[in-house]
Amino acid sequence: MSEYSQTERTRVRRGSKRANYDKETINAILDEAMICHVSTQLGGQPLLQPTIHWRDGDQLYVHGSSKNGLFRALLEGSEACIAVTLLDGIVFARSAFHHSVNYRSVVIYSQARLVDDADEKSRALDQLMEKFHKGRSDEARRANETEMKATSVIAFTLSEVSAKIRTGGPVDDPEDMDLPVWAGVQPISTVLGEIEYENR
């Protein structure tokens, strides 16, 4: 299966031309993005937190303190809605109304699973290091037992997933095309700078 199946919740209703359910496309967005936003509700109140994430196949992982309130709510059964968003550009149209942004946005519905298998947990935490810096999991001192206990790893199966993607230039109304107004796209990129070493 190369596409995520659409469900009532993940079918993009508005702007459906921008909808995308292709696994390869969506996985690439998940892998490129360094942070996600995880939301749930508890007692009718919304909870929302940013966190870093990583992926292995159809498993999306996040980690954090075992005492994290949002994580506790998720593990007690509250469903998660997770957003992964890359902003790619500002789109300047001739009319105010058609100004827009280029973006790649993924939304995931899933139930959290606590990763309590020691092998999966250890492998997942290595993968986290590798995402941010290839080879790092072999360089740094690995977590000891106490540190492993203080860290929760949570997995979400990628199944109910959709993306919305906008690319390209402004789409102005035909009657605005001759207005003396400049139009174009200003690209936005996330840049990793040179590492500032503390020792070496």
Added chain:
Amino acid sequence: MSEYSQTERTRVRRGSKRANYDKETINAILDEAMICHVSTQLGGQPLLQPTIHWRDGDQLYVHGSSKNGLFRALLEGSEACIAVTLLDGIVFARSAFHHSVNYRSVVIYSQARLVDDADEKSRALDQLMEKFHKGRSDEARRANETEMKATSVIAFTLSEVSAKIRTGGPVDDPEDMDLPVWAGVQPISTVLGEIEYENR
């Protein structure tokens, strides 16, 4: 008042050294960030969407189609939890456990208000254009009546707001300081490129 007052929900519990309630600091984060994530719940299910935002004083604005499902839920009274997150760096420690990220993260709880006053709406939409490009609100063709009707502007009063901020290098355990492992910080920045003009 130079600080947002802490409430039961916005008081940062874990990592409270990183907590920040200073209005100037928080407003600067809101102004620098181009997107926010807005969550709410409807019938016990979480809803979450990325969107661009802007600020005028203690009002945080978002806008979108009048038909947007999340907006409808908010305007029917579901409370919003909004996150604005800037990722500033990857922190490499000597131990896997103390790896971290530098970030500036704001979380807001608020009730949505539909901006139905024509003057406020028009001013707010001008401010949106100005945020992304100074002078643009006077350049582009302004929205006509039909376009204004198709656009909803929603305001959130900034009152129940907190930030969590991490800066600086790795904090390793004393016994790890002599390990032969490099440590440091890799800065992350969001870069606006040159505008690619379609006409001019």
